[in-house]
Amino acid sequence: MSEEPTVKESTAPEKARHHETIVSGIVLRLRRTTKSMGELSLKGKIALLIVAGLAIDLVADLILLALRSHRGIGVPVVATTFLVAIAISAARVLQKHLVSSGLLSRTRGRLFFVGLSGAFCGAAAALAYLLVPQEGATLPVSLTVGNVMLAALFILAFDLYPQLADRGTPGLITAAGLVIVFAITYMTGISLYIVPYDPFTLNVGPLLSPPTEHFPLGTTQLGQDMLSRTIAGGAVMLQVAVLSVAVCFSTGVTIGLIASYRGGIADRVASLIMDSIFAFPGLVLAIAIAAMLRPGVVNMALAIAVVYIPSYFRVIRSQVLSVKELPYVEAAIVMGARDRDILLRYVLPNVLPSAVVVMSINFADAVLTAAGLTFIGLGLPIDVPDWGWDLTFGRMQLQFGAWWVITFPGIMIVLLALGFTLAGEGLNEILMPKLTE
Amino acid sequence: MSDLLSIRDLIVEYRTRRGVARAVDRVSLDVEENTTLGLAGESGCGKSTLGRSIIRLVPYPGKIVEGEIVFDVGKRIEYDGQAVEPGPTDLLKLPEEAMRRLRGEQVAYIFQDPMTSLNPMMSIKDHFVEIIREHSPETTEEEATERAAEILGSLGILPERMTDYPHQFSGGMRQRVMIGLGLALKPRLLIADEPTTSLDVIVEAQILDEIAKLKEKFNLTMILITHNLGVLAQHADNIAIIYAGRLMELADTETLFENPQHPYSQALLQAVPDVRKPDKKLAWIPGAPPDLTEPLPGCMYHPRCPQATERCRTEQPMLTKSPSGGIVACHLYS
Numbered sequence: 001m002s003e004e005p006t007v008k009e010s011t012a013p014e015k016a017r018h019h020e021t022i023v024s025g026i027v028l029r030l031r032r033t034t035k036s037m038g039e040l041s042l043k044g045k046i047a048l049l050i051v052a053g054l055a056i057d058l059v060a061d062l063i064l065l066a067l068r069s070h071r072g073i074g075v076p077v078v079a080t081t082f083l084v085a086i087a088i089s090a091a092r093v094l095q096k097h098l099v100s101s102g103l104l105s106r107t108r109g110r111l112f113f114v115g116l117s118g119a120f121c122g123a124a125a126a127l128a129y130l131l132v133p134q135e136g137a138t139l140p141v142s143l144t145v146g147n148v149m150l151a152a153l154f155i156l157a158f159d160l161y162p163q164l165a166d167r168g169t170p171g172l173i174t175a176a177g178l179v180i181v182f183a184i185t186y187m188t189g190i191s192l193y194i195v196p197y198d199p200f201t202l203n204v205g206p207l208l209s210p211p212t213e214h215f216p217l218g219t220t221q222l223g224q225d226m227l228s229r230t231i232a233g234g235a236v237m238l239q240v241a242v243l244s245v246a247v248c249f250s251t252g253v254t255i256g257l258i259a260s261y262r263g264g265i266a267d268r269v270a271s272l273i274m275d276s277i278f279a280f281p282g283l284v285l286a287i288a289i290a291a292m293l294r295p296g297v298v299n300m301a302l303a304i305a306v307v308y309i310p311s312y313f314r315v316i317r318s319q320v321l322s323v324k325e326l327p328y329v330e331a332a333i334v335m336g337a338r339d340r341d342i343l344l345r346y347v348l349p350n351v352l353p354s355a356v357v358v359m360s361i362n363f364a365d366a367v368l369t370a371a372g373l374t375f376i377g378l379g380l381p382i383d384v385p386d387w388g389w390d391l392t393f394g395r396m397q398l399q400f401g402a403w404w405v406i407t408f409p410g411i412m413i414v415l416l417a418l419g420f421t422l423a424g425e426g427l428n429e430i431l432m433p434k435l436t437e
Numbered sequence: 438m439s440d441l442l443s444i445r446d447l448i449v450e451y452r453t454r455r456g457v458a459r460a461v462d463r464v465s466l467d468v469e470e471n472t473t474l475g476l477a478g479e480s481g482c483g484k485s486t487l488g489r490s491i492i493r494l495v496p497y498p499g500k501i502v503e504g505e506i507v508f509d510v511g512k513r514i515e516y517d518g519q520a521v522e523p524g525p526t527d528l529l530k531l532p533e534e535a536m537r538r539l540r541g542e543q544v545a546y547i548f549q550d551p552m553t554s555l556n557p558m559m560s561i562k563d564h565f566v567e568i569i570r571e572h573s574p575e576t577t578e579e580e581a582t583e584r585a586a587e588i589l590g591s592l593g594i595l596p597e598r599m600t601d602y603p604h605q606f607s608g609g610m611r612q613r614v615m616i617g618l619g620l621a622l623k624p625r626l627l628i629a630d631e632p633t634t635s636l637d638v639i640v641e642a643q644i645l646d647e648i649a650k651l652k653e654k655f656n657l658t659m660i661l662i663t664h665n666l667g668v669l670a671q672h673a674d675n676i677a678i679i680y681a682g683r684l685m686e687l688a689d690t691e692t693l694f695e696n697p698q699h700p701y702s703q704a705l706l707q708a709v710p711d712v713r714k715p716d717k718k719l720a721w722i723p724g725a726p727p728d729l730t731e732p733l734p735g736c737m738y739h740p741r742c743p744q745a746t747e748r749c750r751t752e753q754p755m756l757t758k759s760p761s762g763g764i765v766a767c768h769l770y771s
Contacts, residue, residue, distance in 0.1 A: 327553040334492060334548075335568050335618065336541035345567065349558040 058183075065194040065231075073132065077193040080143060081186075084124050085150035091116040092155055121147050138192065145189030153182045167430050174426025180419030181363075184412070188234035195228035199385035208402050218404035220390070221397055222382070230408045233387040234416065236297060236380055241366040241420075243301035244308070245359055251305070252312025253355050259313075260320040261343055271317070274310040282307045286369055290378040300379065304369050308362050315358050319351035353431040360424030364417045371413050387413050439509065441626060441658045442468040442491070447504030449483070449490050456730035460486040460499065462682040465756070468626075468675075470509075473652070473659040475673030475690070477666060477705070479726055483682040484662045488628045491660075492544050493528060493536050501529060511625045514538050542572050545619035549631040551612035555603035561589075561614055562599040568621055588617045591654070592647055609640035616648060620655060627652075628660045633668070645672055666709055670694055678702045681726050681737040684756065688763025698759040699767050700742050736768070744769065 066074035091113055099109040124147060125140035132139055156178055164171035187194075197204040203223035211218045217226035259270035277285070286303045293299035323329065329346050337346075373379055374388025382389060387409035394406025449461035460483040468474045476484045489495050491506055506528045514521040516534045528536065540546070548554050555564065565585030570576050586596040592613040603611060612632060619627055629648070633641035649672060652659055661673055669676050669690065676693045678685045678701065686699040697703045707720040724741040727733050736742070739749040748768050759765035 327548055327550050328556045330494075331548060331554040331615070331618075332556070334494060334540055334546040335571075336537050336539070337568075337571060338537070341567070341571065345559070346556050350556075 062194065065196065068196050069194050070197050071193050074194050077139075077143065077146070077190055080124055080128070081146040081150050081190060084120050084143075084147040085154050087120045088117045088147070088151035089154040089158065091120070092159060096159075117148075117151065142190050142192060146186055149182050149186035149189055153179065153186065156182065164426075164430075170426045170429035172426075173422050174430060177419045177422025177424070177426055180415060181423060184234055184416050184419065185238060187231060188238055191232035191235065195225075195231050197225035197228045199224065199228040199232040200383050202383065208397060208400075208405075210402070211404055217408050218402070220405050221393060221402075224385075226390075226404055226408060229385040229390060230387075230412060232385040233390065233409055234412065236374075236384065236386045237367055237370050237388065237413070237416070239297050240301045240304065240370040241363050243298065244304040244366045244370075245362050247301065247305035248308045248312060248362070249355065249359050252309040253316050253352075255309070256313040256316030257320060257343055257348060257351070260317040261324055261339075261347060267317075270313065274313045277306065278310040278314070280307075282365075283369060283372055286373060287376065287378065290373050295378055295380060297380070300370060300373055303373070304366050307369070308365065311362070312355055312358055315354050316351055319354055320347055323347050323350050357424065357428040357431055360420060360427050364420035364424060367413065367417050367420060439470060440467045440507075441470045441509050442466075442660075443505075443507045444487075444491075445505040445507070447487070447490060447506065448502040449486050449495055449499055450502050451499045451729075453498060453730070458729035459732060460682050460729060461490065462732075463504075464679070464682075464684045466677060466684065466687070468658055468660065470658055471652075471656060472674040473661055473672055475669035475676040476660060476662045476679060477664060477669055477676060478679035480664065482679050482726060484664075484679055485630055486682075487679070488546070488630050488660060488662050491528070491626075491628060492540050492546055494540075494546075505529065508544070508626070510539070511543060514542065538572070541568060541619075541624065542622045543624050544626045544628065545622070545624040547612075547615055547619045547627065547629045547632045549634050551608055551615050551635065554615055555611060557603055560600050560602050561585075561606075564614070564618055565599075565621055568618060572622055585617070585621065588620055589614070591651060592617050593643075609636050609644065612636060612640075612644060613647070616644070616651075620651060620657075623655055624657070626658050626660070628662070630662045631664070632661075634663070634665075641668070648672075666705065678705065682729060683737055684766060685738070686759070686763060686765045686767075687756075688759070688761060688765075692761045692763055696761045698761055698763070698765045698770065700744050700769070701738050704741075736766075 062078060063075075066078040068074070094116075095104075095109045095113040098104045098112070099106060104112060121144050125144050128135070128139045128143050129137075156175065160178075161175055164175045167174075191199075201224070204225050205215050205219045205223055207219065207223045208221045209215055209219045215225055215227065217230060219225055220229070255270055255274075259266045286307045289303035289306055290300055293302065324347060329342060332342050332346050370379075371388045371391065374386055375392050377392065379388050380386055382393075390409040391406055391413075394402070394409070397405050444464060444466045447461055447464045448459065451458045451460055462483075464487060466474070476487065478484050486495060486499060490499075490501050491508075493501070495501060507525045508528050510521055510523050510526050512523055514535060516532075516538050519535075521531065521535050521539070528539070531539070555561075559567070562582055562585060565588075566578055566581040569581040569584060570578075582599070585599060589599065590596060594610060594613055594617070598606075603614075606614065616629075616632065619629075627648075632648070633644055636644065645668060648659070651657065661669065663669060673690050675687065675689050677687045678693075678699065680701050686693065686697070686702045688698070693702065694706065697706055701722075704720070704722045708722065710719055711717060722741055727737055727740070733739065734753075735751050736745070736749045736754050739745040742749065746768065752768070754766045754768045754771060756764045756766045757771050759770055
């Protein structure tokens with residue numbers, strides 16, 4: 001590849017292919033459409049315009065917000081996240097290249113990618129801590145969340161999307177859901193540095209003012225800026241969702257695996273306990289537990305986790321019962337495998353997909369339950385920006401015609417739950433194709 | 438040559454709701470080192486149960502009631518701080534942990550169904566690496582991979598296919614992989630439970646030839662369980678005919694085929710179709726095997742036996758030396 005390519009580059013097909021690979025876009029892969037823009041139907045053109053317009057609008061909004069942020073360092077923060085995300089994407093491309101050319105084994109390639117991404121994120125966080133010491137640990141944490149989420153979005157767009165699109169509609173649904181979730185998490189991650197007013201302080205503007213030039217989404221009854229609260233309000237909900245899902249995933253899957261593999265009394269006892277939890281209406285049980293524990297992120301997460309453990313247990317149990325009778329498990333026993341190895345290497349990988357599907361739907365449920373708990377007053381104090389709280393107060397103020405307090409947090413909750421549900425439904429069909437047959 | 442395995446008066450019972458079924462009834466067998474013993478019989482006569490009781494994995498609700506399975510352990514096996522010394526050991530008296538170490542390392546078992554006997558989530562290489570490192574943790578992954586490549590190579594599978602997953606293999610290749618897995622730890626005894634039943638005859642012949650070659654190479658002793666007498670004629674040194682859980686006749690292959698002693702063996706051989714005599718009407722054995730939950734008095738075969746006498750209906754025949762040189766359980770020879 002020394003002299004010939006220079007000649008070849010000017011030939012038409014080579015150029016076309018070159019062109020094609022460049023224009024695979026952020027959310028949509030524009031490869032096929034760019035080639036035949038003229039052949040595209042009117043509907044397709046309009047859809048493309050809308051999507052592209054929305055994407056450009058989002059980025060423009062992000063830049064505007066960064067410029068007007070009240071902490072003053074919005075632009076460097078957003079710029080850093082973009083830089084690191086691009087670096088991580090480059091690491092991903094490099095990894096694929098190295099693995100496909102045979103220089104690295106698959107496992108080493110993965111290690112290489114994770115190590116490099118970790119190094120980038122770590123460097124960004126350390127730099128932020130040293131350069132802006134007055135922010136303490138907040139800035140590095142925000143930056144890390146932002147970096148990871150934006151990198152996830154990028155990788156989703158250029159690497160995962162083609163794979164998902166091959167699966168047809170379920171793939172597209174999954175991609176859409178993941179984009180929504182990653183984007184909202186990114187926004188929440190760096191929210192403190194892009195909001196125009198401090199979402200924690202009261203009286204930053206007039207009380208209960210409708211949307212104006214300075215307060216584009218209006219203000220609350222306590223004079224908080226709605227735009228800032230809407231941008232920053234997802235933190236509690238996402239933390240609760242992630243924490244509760246982590247707790248109930250690990251507990252439910254472990255109990256389900258061990259109890260149903262052992263069988264006998266262990267299985268009976270576990271099933272009995274799980275069924276009795278299952279018999280309660282979920283939200284009522286969560287309210288009861290949350291009321292017993294005191295308000296707080298961890299306690300809310302625990303309350304929600306308890307409610308959802310049985311659904312994991314049930315799914316895992318039914319799967320384990322069928323997998324453990326399969327010949328390859330028996331073959332492993334015959335070859336002298338330990339119970340531990342059989343569970344971890346033979347049973348678990350074969351039952352995990354169904355647990356992952358429960359998990360993605362569990363996320364949406366957890367978000368809604370968290371909103372419900374805050375709504376009835378079992379959440380956090382009023383000065384913490386939280387969509388759930390704004391719903392509670394907005395409900396009262398809606399009676400006086402102040403529609404803006406309840407509308408925007410409501411939309412965000414719906415969007416987030418929609419994102420999780422789409423991703424969950426899509427994954428469900430991709431990972432368990434039997435269900436669609 | 439000494440006996441690698443000798444089974445004495447083994448009784449295995451299935452306790453079902455309908456009653457106790459004796460699937461293996463006082464079977465005694467000796468397997469010499471480096472020979473192949475064929476176990477033949479009708480479906481449900483207890484061949485597989487006998488094979489599985491050697492590795493002490495009789496499926497629920499089966500239970501080994503009494504008997505002895507003495508196996509000549511080839512090397513010191515350590516478990517939980519204790520050890521099994523080399524030499525003849527009664528497998529039924531070993532603790533479960535020692536038995537677990539013994540499976541795969543000393544005794545390998547190959548199942549009938551290759552399509553589902555491999556973990557769909559693991560590549561072929563991982564199967565080998567896992568089993569090799571499970572039994573000798575000090576082996577590195579490279580060494581294990583090398584050994585796997587060597588074994589698969591001798592079974593006709595290219596090393597570059599080792600990173601493939603089970604669904605990418607055909608039935609015959611999967612069965613080769615299963616055989617390779619069975620041999621990965623160089624066991625002394627290989628129990629093959631109808632290893633070729635789900636394969637077509639050409640692949641069956643290839644695989645059996647490969648097993649025979651490997652048997653030479655690895656110094657293996659083999660128990661081949663099948664209902665295909667043709668397979669046994671080619672590959673077994675001795676054949677044991679089992680009927681309703683009891684050993685009917687045991688003789689070396691040539692003698693059994695030339696001069697079967699027991700009326701059941703004779704009937705079985707009559708029932709094999711012969712392409713050289715297309716006009717010959719295929720013989721069958723009238724009736725069906727008895728219900729094992731209600732054992733018959735006397736010989737189990739007497740309702741279907743054309744030569745049955747009054748004695749056969751009341752008295753159970755013992756194994757005795759037969760005129761042809763093997764042993765047989767029939768009143769005709771006592």
